[in-house]
Amino acid sequence: MAKFALLSVSDKKGLAEFAATLVRQHGYTLLSTGGTAKLLADSGLPVTEVGAHTGFPEIMEGRVKTLHPKIHGGLLCRRDKPAHLAQAAENQIELIDLVVVNLYPFEQTVARPTVEFEEAIENIDIGGPSMLRSAAKNHAGVTVVCDPADYTGVLAALADENALAELRRKLALKVFQRTASYDAAIARYLELQQAEPDIDALSGFPSTYSLTLPKVQRLRYGENPHQKAALYGTFHDHFEQLQGKELSYNNLLDITAATYLIGEFEKPTVAILKHTNPCGVASDTTLLGAWEKAYATDRQAPFGGIIVVNQTLGLEVAEQIKDIFTEVIIAPRFSEEARAMFAKKKNLRLMIAKGGIGADALQEVRSVIGGVLVQDRDRTLGNVREFKVVTERQPTAEEWEAMLFGWKVGKHVKSNSIVYCRGEQTLGVGAGQMARVDSSRIAVWKAGEAKLDLRGSVVASEALFPFADGLLAAADAGATAAIQPGGALRDEEVIKAANERGMAMVFTASRHFKH
Numbered sequence: 001m002a003k004f005a006l007l008s009v010s011d012k013k014g015l016a017e018f019a020a021t022l023v024r025q026h027g028y029t030l031l032s033t034g035g036t037a038k039l040l041a042d043s044g045l046p047v048t049e050v051g052a053h054t055g056f057p058e059i060m061e062g063r064v065k066t067l068h069p070k071i072h073g074g075l076l077c078r079r080d081k082p083a084h085l086a087q088a089a090e091n092q093i094e095l096i097d098l099v100v101v102n103l104y105p106f107e108q109t110v111a112r113p114t115v116e117f118e119e120a121i122e123n124i125d126i127g128g129p130s131m132l133r134s135a136a137k138n139h140a141g142v143t144v145v146c147d148p149a150d151y152t153g154v155l156a157a158l159a160d161e162n163a164l165a166e167l168r169r170k171l172a173l174k175v176f177q178r179t180a181s182y183d184a185a186i187a188r189y190l191e192l193q194q195a196e197p198d199i200d201a202l203s204g205f206p207s208t209y210s211l212t213l214p215k216v217q218r219l220r221y222g223e224n225p226h227q228k229a230a231l232y233g234t235f236h237d238h239f240e241q242l243q244g245k246e247l248s249y250n251n252l253l254d255i256t257a258a259t260y261l262i263g264e265f266e267k268p269t270v271a272i273l274k275h276t277n278p279c280g281v282a283s284d285t286t287l288l289g290a291w292e293k294a295y296a297t298d299r300q301a302p303f304g305g306i307i308v309v310n311q312t313l314g315l316e317v318a319e320q321i322k323d324i325f326t327e328v329i330i331a332p333r334f335s336e337e338a339r340a341m342f343a344k345k346k347n348l349r350l351m352i353a354k355g356g357i358g359a360d361a362l363q364e365v366r367s368v369i370g371g372v373l374v375q376d377r378d379r380t381l382g383n384v385r386e387f388k389v390v391t392e393r394q395p396t397a398e399e400w401e402a403m404l405f406g407w408k409v410g411k412h413v414k415s416n417s418i419v420y421c422r423g424e425q426t427l428g429v430g431a432g433q434m435a436r437v438d439s440s441r442i443a444v445w446k447a448g449e450a451k452l453d454l455r456g457s458v459v460a461s462e463a464l465f466p467f468a469d470g471l472l473a474a475a476d477a478g479a480t481a482a483i484q485p486g487g488a489l490r491d492e493e494v495i496k497a498a499n500e501r502g503m504a505m506v507f508t509a510s511r512h513f514k515h
Contacts, residue, residue, distance in 0.1 A: 004030075004031055004094055004097060005031065006031045006099045006100070007101075008033045008066065009102045012036065012039055015036070015039065015148070015151075016043040016045070018151040018154075018155065022098070026158050028097075030047040030048065031047070031049075032047050032050065033065055050066055056068055065127060066130070067126070067127055071131065074094055076137065076138050078138065079140070080141075097143065098143045098144075099135040099143070101146060102148070103129065104128065129182065132144060135172075136172040136176060137172075139171065143164065143171065146174060150171060150174075154167065177212065177214075181212035188210065192206075213234075216236060221249065229249045239255065241349060242352060243346070243348065243350050244347055251349065254275070254327070257276035258306050258330055261273070262308045262310050264408040265408065268283060270295075271294065272298075272301070274302070277413055279302065279305065280293075280295055280297030282296075283405065283425075291309075297425070297428070297452070299450065302324055302326070303324070304325055306327060307321060307329045308329075308330040312332065312335060313333070315337035317338070322341055328348075328349045329349070332352065334352070378514070381407060381408060381411065382508045382510030383510075388507045390491075390505055391498045391503060391505045393499075393503070393504045395481050396481075399458050399504060402457070403421075405423070406420070407460050407483050409426055409429075410460040411514070412514065414431045414514050415462060415513045415514050416431075416433050417431050417432075417439060417461070418461055419459070420444070420457045420474075421457060422456065422458070428443035428446045429446065436470040439470075440474055447477075454477045456478065457477075458479055460484070462511065463512070465482075468490070468494045471494050472501070475501040481504040481506075484506075485509060485512075487509070487511075
């Protein structure tokens with residue numbers, strides 16, 4: 001009995017070689033369509049067009065070609081049921097034992113900003129998903145391949161019936177994951193194209209939220225060793241790991257936080273983070289100068305932390321970092337000398353941000369009991385032109401520079417957050433306390449530990465001062481100016497306290513909670 005393989009693909013990478021092995025080593029007869037059939041024929045392989053196999057021509061510009069009983073009967077026939085086999089023989093249906101299909105590139109098509117609706121619709125594959133689903137449903141007797149990456153594994157398994165049975169089940173699962181993702185992408189696109197679209201859909205919040213991502217890495221564990229974890233999505237499209245241990249769950253969170261933070265700055269900047277919180281950030285005319293200032297903020301917390309820079313990390317900075325125990329260093333590039341120096345630290349993870357520093361994501365997704373929360377990422381600092389000086393004294397140019405720097409950093413510190421700065425350097429960071437005044441006290445204490453003088457500094461608060469105590473704590477520490485959103489019931493009390501201390505204070509009217 002002839003063994004039939006049906007091949008019809010958009011991504012033709014590696015197909016000719018795969019098909020040649022099917023024919024020459026495993027005795028398959030090839031069925032195919034359109035451009036795929038031409039590729040196989042041009043490669044010197046015997047191939048039968050689907051229309052010749054079914055006795056029915058392709059019609060309607062190719063929309064109808066594989067939707068035929070001789071195709072789906074050949075895929076769905078149960079090999080273990082005599083009645084199925086008898087009906088197949090009665091209707092002259094040849095059994096199809098192997099299917100290779102990948103789908104029209106709908107997601108890539110609609111990702112283009114200039115795509116027209118008609119083009120998008122024509123890139124919705126109908127026959128492909130139908131064949132994949134039929135073959136996957138009957139995977140006990142049919143091998144189904146939707147990803148060229150599986151060609152090698154399929155060829156290896158064809159010689160071993162037990163291995164093939166196990167592989168078929170995995171490939172069937174992969175098919176249904178792929179078609180689910182494909183259908184979700186189509187539904188999402190069509191929802192956004194409605195003549196009278198739902199306002200939530202237009203803003204990126206559809207009435208049904210679907211998220212289908214491939215598993216790209218099974219992690220050793222989650223936040224703690226007793227928690228299992230995995231990475232899904234396209235993280236590795238954005239970063240390249242040059243050396244070091246496998247990335248952990250916590251590393252991935254830290255890398256994301258570090259990349260978003262450093263993306264706020266254009267001048268040479270260094271940020272040091274621990275548990276996603278910045279513990280030292282500075283900008284300077286050189287990366288070495290920025291490193292010295294950032295590290296001066298806190299020489300203790302960087303132990304086991306993350307370092308990120310926004311320019312090529314060269315030898316002179318590498319020499320400063322090399323003796324500090326660091327989990328991850330991120331840069332847009334590393335010099336050859338720096339790489340050679342870091343290569344001696346086998347466990348240190350070096351990461352290149354492939355698209356440059358400042359990788360973007362429009363939305364954040366977090367799990368809650370019974371569902372997920374989806375929000376736009378906090379990508380704005382507010383309208384600086386509308387920041388309002390609310391005190392009797394205007395800030396000096398130096399205070400303005402420091403406040404805007406602290407405002408950028410504070411947005412990336414867990415609430416409640418307080419950041420003391422001078423120039424473009426953090427002096428003390430207080431993160432995540434239940435009372436804002438306690439965050440201020442911690443920041444002052446950290447500055448004292450680092451022997452940094454807070455006299456003449458500024459203080460940045462990501463949310464409003466609900467009482468005057470937080471501002472007074474900053475004044476007592478030596479701060480001469482403050483930047484905060486404003487909008488508290490006791491704003492007048494806070495402004496009065498600032499005036500009494502001779503401080504300048506700016507209201508931004510934009511809050512940056514970070515939970």
